[in-house]
Amino acid sequence: MSFIDQQTKQEQLEKNVRIILAVICLAALALVARLWYLQVIRGGDYNLQAQNNRIRVRRMRALRGLVYDRHRRLLADNHPGFNLSLIPENVIDIESLAAAIQRHVPDLEAVDIIHRYGEIPRHLHYKPVKLKNNLDRDELARLAAHQSGLPGILVEIEPLRTYPFDDDCAHILGYLGFINEEELSQPAYESYYPDDLVGRTGIEAAYEEVLRGTDGKRQVEVNAMGREVRSHVLAAPTAGASLTLTIDIELQRHAATLLKELTGAIVALDPHTGDVLAMASSPTFSNNLFAARISREDWQRIHGNPLHPLQNRAIQGTYPPGSTFKPIVAAAALEDGVITERTAFFCNGTHKMGDTAFRCWNKYGHGGVDLGRSLKESCDVYYYNLGEQIPIDRIAHYAEMFGLGRETGIDLPEERPGLVPTSSWKLKHIHQQWYGGETLSVAIGQGYTTATPLQMAAAYVPLANGGTWFRPRLVRDIIRPETGGRIVTPAAPRGLEIDPRHLEKIRRALWRVVNEPRGTAHALGRQHPELEMAGKTGTAQVVRMGSGPPPDEEEIPWKYRDHAWFVGFAPFREPRIVVAALVEHGGHGGSAAGPLVSELIARYLGNGNEANERSGEP
Amino acid sequence: MSIRQPRISRIDGGLLLLCVILFTLGCLTIYSAAFDPDMASWLPHHCRRQLLWFVVGIGGMTIGFAIDYHLFEKIAYPVYALALILLVLVLLMGRTSMGATRWLTVAGLTFQPSELAKLAVIMALARYFSRRRIAPPYNLRELVIPFGLVAFPFLLIIRQPDLGTAMLVALISAAMIFAAGITRHSMTTICGLAGAAAAGGWHFLHDYQQQRILTFISPEMDPRGAGYHIAQSKIAVGSGGIWGKGFLKGTQTLLHFLPEQHTDFIFAVYAEQWGFLGGSLLIAVFLLFLLRGLTIGTEARDPFGSYLAIGITATFFWQFFINIGMVIGLMPVVGIPLPLFSYGGTSLLTSLTLIGILLNIHFRKKYF
Structure with missing residues (x-):
């Protein structure tokens, strides 16, 4: 670099630095002037503010x-x-x-x-x-x-x-x-x-x-x-x-009372909207205890209870649906053309597949059984026969159509999806082929299949209303207090791709369950003929039974007893309510869970005008 | 012939003294900001950490001083390139906190590449102007390359978004370009363009940035957020009056009315206790410090040293002016600390290293 270059650069620099210096001095002066204004001219004001008026939000x-x-x-x-x-x-x-x-x-x-x-x-x-x-x-x-x-x-x-x-x-x-x-x-x-x-x-x-x-x-x-x-x-x-x-608190309280001494859940739905009319789970807890800081003793009492009172069994308890699953298998069989209404199978109390004997709950057998009797008397052998003819993945297809195997989407957190097994599910999670014999268990609602009480109630909604599934909902509308603006939650219907005539055949069979002699829930029909109730009993095995005759219910320890199910709707001609009840370790569905459903339906229809007028009750 | 002076006297004692005065006052103010009559420890946590960082900073200063600054001239462009790469990396994989991505983590250490970018731009501009063969002042066409050198890091930092640092880079570069020489006509054009860009750039600002500027214009709009900071800061400063309330007697400080009182708003803590007299004195000390920096710039052995010293001095000036201006309500609230004064390790380390480089340039000037 030449000396001249350096020289001019230096001259230029010195000249500009003098200007920069002046700017810096001016800036400093501005700061000092501002300080003078704040501290000397307005110092008194600010001092007063500091002493007396300290503003906080x-x-x-x-x-x-x-x-x-x-x-x-x-x-x-x-x-x-x-x-x-x-x-x-x-x-x-x-x-x-x-x-x-x-x-x-x-x-x-x-x-x-x-x-x-x-x-x-x-x-x-x-x-x-x-x-x-x-x-x-x-x-x-x-x-x-x-x-x-x-x-x-x-x-x-x-x-x-x-x-x-x-x-x-x-x-x-x-x-x-x-x-x-x-x-x-x-x-x-x-x-x-x-x-x-x-x-x-x-x-x-x-x-x-x-x-x-x-x-x-x-x-x-x-x-x-x-x-x-x-x-x-x-x-x-x-x-x-x-x-x-959407709930009716009177019905809700009644449901809670019915469950008081039991462990289980009840769900009541409106079959035309999917509205949850009542949903109770037992044992329950007091949510008022949580509103202020909950005391240690209360927390330990709730948390230490082996029956988990905080769990909402209606959406979080998953149980094998037992025979309440049979109408879905029947729908699959009718729709896939495996049977007609008149197809009959002979039940002598057992069904043999290979070396394995599958027992009907009635060890003496039902004799010749068609679709109507199969549901009315809940014949297992009839469904073993269907299980041999319908592939597991077809059963799964229909079960999913009825809303099983995934969350219903109700507006509550932490709902459990239950399980609808398929051959690919088993390969992925258990790393085994699907065996034909397992389909027989699924056909009577046992095996891997599980569902929540809410799912079962929702699955019976299309059976009650003729083919439309609704996503269950709890909140009907949201109202803003200041504007009065109202957001209404719409009902969420989904039509089933099943011939309504097939569903009607199943519906009629469910009526016979309650209202004909030898129906598994005929006791309910005798007690409440005015309800015109239809429904299905179910018994979910907790432990797989060995061979040999089943022991007496009374002799089995409580925790090994079967879960009892009943899902019903009424009145038959124009259903206004669908109720599912599950009683853990309650034994047989018809006697343990059935009365809960009929009592709740009686209360609901009794409070409504229609049933009131007819029966003349207050 | 020049007479070789003893080496020790070639160290700029004045600059060192001013630096020690500023740091000491800063430490005392941090102490008073953390002070609590019922305090358990005689030396609050923040003071202890600041002293620890000072020791680390002395190390940085020694390094900045010991390496012949001509080495910086050689590595200026590689360092600049590295800074650009890091800025790009930070956008791609940096750590995001409070809506901005400013930090890179390397081997467990977290740092802000924009800090390095500041120094890199200063070195790159100094090198560019020192090797330029055309005599100054320069017109716009001759300044295309330096503008480019500034524009890349500027845009990358704005993208983070870190408006405060980006503006700082632009302002430091403007000072350097001005010092190197720019024709009057070009300057007018640039000022006009910058004004137009500022007006147009409003739409690209984040909501919180717009909010800060609006708050600065009318603090009453946001009495809880930034407006609250400014209002409380003004009360603290103003209530100090002429003489101040005395050491450890600042009521606003003691009641913790001030936000971030040991970092960005440290000057308010100082001014409440020492009043107008103390405040003006501190500004005077800073002024002397900047004067030393400029003098080192004009006396340097070669243009690179001059430009480097001026760039460093400009860095101190802008931080000092923007920070105090913000505290006393002359500037919008931006997160820029008061150099040598505010609590904060990175800021102290950077400042002391830059002072080391200034001492370095002074040490190697021509002695006749």
């Missing part, structure tokens, strides 16, 4: 949306709950205060209170620290009586979620839980704060976003001592939308 929690049943009866409400807090800066003597609190509120340990007090940094002493949520009436009364002698405590009111029907529909509504730190760090919970409640199960979880509402903001001025001086609302909170459920 506080959150106004939105009220959670309400939940109603189909007749607008309140199922989930918000009540004022009383919380006990401590204001550190007002405490005079923490030791005696803590002892007094322990006397009035026995849950709280004085040592813990003193320890927590010690951990609060000094600059946060103006802020209330929550000691207990949802004080009970006695605690509140004792505290109120002694409040003046207890400087430093504060009783605050916050909305508390309450469920008037408590354990009668706890599984449907679900419960709330406090948000945890892991969730708070996820983008999905961006607008949540620590101490917020979130729906954990049921409707509360499924409709969390809708029910939650939008929090508001309040601008608060605090003085130098940190006390609120003034506040005004920046944005009012918007309460969450309210939900109208």
Whole structure:
């Protein structure tokens, strides 16, 4: 590089640096001038603001949306709950205060209170620290009586979620839980704060976003001592939308009562919409216990129960459908042309395939059996014969058409899909070929096949209404409180690709089950002839029986007894309700589960006008 | 003939002293920001970490000083290329946090390639102008290559999106190009274009960025978010008055009204305690520091040294001006720390390394 080049560059540089220097000085001067303005000219103002008017924005929690049943009866409400807090800066003597609190509120340990007090940094002493949520009436009364002698405590009111029907529909509504730190760090919970409640199960979880509402903001001025001086609302909170459920709480309570001493589930559907009219699972739990922080003993009692009361058996319990599966096999056989209505098989009590003997539940045999009798008397041998003629994958095809083997899509979280086995399923999951004999088990609803009570109820909807499956729904509409805007959940029908004449033949056979002598549920028909009920019993084996005669039901230990099923609908001519009941280890379907269904249907139709007028009951 | 001076006197003691003064004041302010009357430890966590980083920074400074800066001239373009590659990599596989992708993780260490890009652009421009055979001032056509050198990293950083750093790169480069020489006509054209681009670029800004600028224009719009920061920051600074409230007596600081009070808003903590007098003094110290930087630039042995020193000085100037301007409500809120003052390891390490390079240029100047 030449010297001249360097020279001109240097000259140019020095000239420009002088300009840069001037700019820098001007910038510094601007900063100083601004400081002068803020600190000297307006210093007094700002000093006053610093002393007296410290502005903060506080959150106004939105009220959670309400939940109603189909007749607008309140199922989930918000009540004022009383919380006990401590204001550190007002405490005079923490030791005696803590002892007094322990006397009035026995849950709280004085040592813990003193320890927590010690951990609060000094600059946060103006802020209330929550000691207990949802004080009970006695605690509140004792505290109120002694409040003046207890400087430093504060009783605050916050909305508390309450469920008037408590354990009668706890599984449907679900419960709330406090948000945890892991969730708070996820983008999905961006607008949540620590101490917020979130729906954990049921409707509360499924409709969390809708029910939650939008929090508001309040601008608060605090003085130098940190006390609120003034506040005004920046944005009012918007309460969450309210939900109208499809259930009828009276029917729901009745279903819960019917199940009281049993383990199992009942589901009632409207066959023209898929509306869930009732859905009960037993044993149940009290969701009100979760609304405030649940106590350790309560949690352990619920969680430690071997029958898992938190599980909603209606959508999460999967059981072999037993004979309630037979109408689906019958539909498959008719539709695929394997049989006609008049095709008959002879039942002598067993059916031989190779070296294996498959037994009918009636060891004396049914004699000659056609389609109608096969369902009415639930002849197993008839279905073993069908199982030999219909390939497993065809049975699966029809079972899926009736909504088995996958979630129904009801608006509840964590529904289980059950299982409809196919040959490729077995190869993939058990790594074995499908054996012909297994199809025979499937044909009577045993083997790998499982379904939830909700799925079975939904599968009988097309049998009741003549061929349309509906996705079950729990929420009928969502109403925005501020605008009154209403979002209606539409019914979701799907027509079955099965000849309606075939379905009608099966439907008639299901009527005979209840209303003809020797029908497996004839006892129900005799008791409630006015219901015109149709249905099917089912008995799901828990343990595979060995050869030899089946032992007496009474002699088997409870947990090895069969599950009892009954799925029915009524009135036969124009069905208005479909009910599925499952009783775990209940024994025979007709006697254990059947009465639950007929009682519930009687209650439903009895409350309706039609049945009332006819029978003249009040 | 020149008389060889003793080597030790060729170290710029003035610059070192100013640097130590700034760091010490910064440390005291961080201490007061973390101060709590009931504090368990005499040395709060943040202070301890800052001192630890200072030791690491001294290492960086020594390296910046010890390597003959002419080596930087040789490796300028490879470093620039590396920086570009890293910026592309960060877009492809970087770690995303709060909507922006700025971090790369290599062997467990997380760093921001845009930090390296700043230095790389300074070195690349210094090298380019020092080897240029045409005499300055340059017109637009002659400046196509330097503009390109700036444009690539600028666009890649904006894409992350990190508007603050991208603007910083642009401003530093503008200062260097101006120092190297640009014709008056070209400058007018560029200012016009930049203004038009800023107006047009509004639509490409993210919502939160638009929000920040709107908030700056009218803080009342968002009393909770950035507006809250500015309002509280102004109250803290303003309530300091002429004399300040005294060391450890800042009420706004003690009650934690200020957000991020030991990092980006550290100047507010300082100004509340030391008032207008202390604030002006700090600005004066910074001014002296920048003056030293510019002087080192004009006295350097060769054009590369000059341009490098000016680029580094510009880096300090813009951070200093934007940060304080933001705290006292002259600038929108952008996440740029006050160099040598704010709490933060990366910032301190970078600053001390850059000062090492300034000392390096001064050390190797011509002594007659």
